[in-house]
Amino acid sequence: MIRQLWRWMFGRGNSRRAAVPTQIPVIVPSRADHKPMRPSEVFTPTKPRVGRHALIGRQEEIEIIVQALIEDKAHVVLYSERGRGKTSLANIIIEGLRRSGVIVAQHSCEASSTFDSIMRGLARSLPAALLANPVRAEECQGCEAALPGASLRPADIVDFQPRLTARPLICVIDEFDRVQDAATRTLLADTIKQVSDRGLPLLFMIIGVSDSLEQILGQHPSIQRNLVSVPLPLLSADNIMGLVDMGAEAAGLSYSSEVIEAIAIIAGGMPYIAQLLGLRVAQVTTRRDATTADMQTLMIAALRMIRETPAPTAARYDEITAGGEDEDVLAALRQVATATQDLWGHMSTKDTGVDTVVVGGARIGRRSWLALHEWGVLQPCTGKPGFVTFADRSLRQYILLHSVVDGTWGADPKPIPRQMEEVAVPIQRIGL
Numbered sequence: 001m002i003r004q005l006w007r008w009m010f011g012r013g014n015s016r017r018a019a020v021p022t023q024i025p026v027i028v029p030s031r032a033d034h035k036p037m038r039p040s041e042v043f044t045p046t047k048p049r050v051g052r053h054a055l056i057g058r059q060e061e062i063e064i065i066v067q068a069l070i071e072d073k074a075h076v077v078l079y080s081e082r083g084r085g086k087t088s089l090a091n092i093i094i095e096g097l098r099r100s101g102v103i104v105a106q107h108s109c110e111a112s113s114t115f116d117s118i119m120r121g122l123a124r125s126l127p128a129a130l131l132a133n134p135v136r137a138e139e140c141q142g143c144e145a146a147l148p149g150a151s152l153r154p155a156d157i158v159d160f161q162p163r164l165t166a167r168p169l170i171c172v173i174d175e176f177d178r179v180q181d182a183a184t185r186t187l188l189a190d191t192i193k194q195v196s197d198r199g200l201p202l203l204f205m206i207i208g209v210s211d212s213l214e215q216i217l218g219q220h221p222s223i224q225r226n227l228v229s230v231p232l233p234l235l236s237a238d239n240i241m242g243l244v245d246m247g248a249e250a251a252g253l254s255y256s257s258e259v260i261e262a263i264a265i266i267a268g269g270m271p272y273i274a275q276l277l278g279l280r281v282a283q284v285t286t287r288r289d290a291t292t293a294d295m296q297t298l299m300i301a302a303l304r305m306i307r308e309t310p311a312p313t314a315a316r317y318d319e320i321t322a323g324g325e326d327e328d329v330l331a332a333l334r335q336v337a338t339a340t341q342d343l344w345g346h347m348s349t350k351d352t353g354v355d356t357v358v359v360g361g362a363r364i365g366r367r368s369w370l371a372l373h374e375w376g377v378l379q380p381c382t383g384k385p386g387f388v389t390f391a392d393r394s395l396r397q398y399i400l401l402h403s404v405v406d407g408t409w410g411a412d413p414k415p416i417p418r419q420m421e422e423v424a425v426p427i428q429r430i431g432l
């Protein structure tokens with residue numbers, strides 16, 4: 001089964017190693033034989049990607065997650081900051097698993113979700129045909145009839161699995177961070193423990209916005225050896241440039257290499273920002289009845305993005321830069337915003353003497369460095385001494401959009417790093 005899955009995900013070939021190309025092939029309609037698509041069909045900032053050909057990069061994470069679920073029979077926790085592409089990645093994995101005959105239940109949480117509502121949501125998402133003994137229950141949808149009517153406990157999920165013909169059954173729970181009920185985390189952890197202890201063919205993939213495994217699932221040392229924790233990194237600059245270039249082509253447009261590079265720098269590895277800026281550039285281009293986008297097009301698109309930026313980020317920028325008047329602070333902000341970051345958005349720091357500090361390769365004055373700290377622009381990275389990160393990544397984008405609009409783009413500092421530092425993905429393989 002796993003071979004079939006790798007073949008679907010990565011193309012021809014029998015073994016995973018042989019089949020995995022360096023990049024999932026993205027099929028882009030060639031302009032010669034396809035009508036250009038509408039910009040909003042190509043660039044989808046508000047919609048997770050669906051389908052194998054819609055996703056850029058992420059081969060390593062797909063491999064790790066599928067291997068954990070299918071080969072290691074481990075549960076998976078996938079987490080990152082908002083908008084890095086968790087749901088898009090889950091979509092492709094779910095589609096691949098289903099095509100290979102694996103039954104996948106799916107549920108997306110809300111703030112009011114509880115253990116009971118999540119488990120019922122998962123059961124409802126499964127076709128009733130999977131019930132080993134068809135039960136007639138008018139009020140129930142899907143496989144919910146196999147669950148007791150009373151408020152659900154972990155033991156009910158242990159009893160639920162054998163009532164289905166699906167083996168294995170993979171349950172994907174998205175937006176788990178939104179759940180406010182603290183008891184739900186403990187009940188889910190207890191369920192993971194109980195199904196793992198009994199060796200049941202039931203696995204969970206839990207997805208949410210978080211900085212750590214503990215933050216999303218709580219502290220449950222007893223389940224850690226049954227889990228693979230997958231923090232999702234940013235996309236590489238090359239992947240972002242590929243996303244924008246191919247999107248433009250599918251829309252029948254051509255963005256200059258300067259524009260594509262600038263979008264990659266502003267996005268800083270965030271697919272959401274690349275999709276949004278890619279879309280705005282396409283909209284400005286088509287409104288001008290043009291097919292090519294240059295830096296002037298980007299400037300208009302950037303202006304629109306500045307106007308759309310949530311008020312707190314704009315207010316913070318104004319406060320820190322004294323309404324855009326403090327040239328020293330502005331220069332320092334631009335320097336750290338364009339400094340080299342790794343795939344986690346972290347920048348190395350080096351104290352080089354009395355007057356300067358080097359942040360991600362950019363040398364900034366000590367006075368500005370201290371000012372950035374006082375303003376809380378940068379914060380130390382937990383567990384990574386000597387590294388800092390933007391406390392609010394939307395401020396980083398806002399600084400760069402301003403730089404495009406006010407004409408300082410590319411002038412200060414020089415040169416803008418084209419490629420983010422590539423670092424190994426520190427996947428935690430707990431107990432495996």
Ligand SMILES: Nc1ncnc2c1ncn2[C@@H]1O[C@H](COP(=O)(O)OP(=O)(O)OP(=O)(O)O)[C@@H](O)[C@H]1O
Nearest residue numbers: 044045048049056082083084085086087088271272
């Ligand atoms: N690998 C990718 N290739 C192309 N576009 C992507 C990729 N990953 C994400 N995107 C795009 O980025 C945006 C955010 O993706 P997605 O909704 O999957 O992120 P998320 O991490 O689930 O967000 P949230 O934290 O809000 O749930 C979407 O517009 C999606 O289309």
Ligand SMILES: [Mg+2]
Nearest residue numbers: 086087088174
């Ligand atoms: Mg999501």
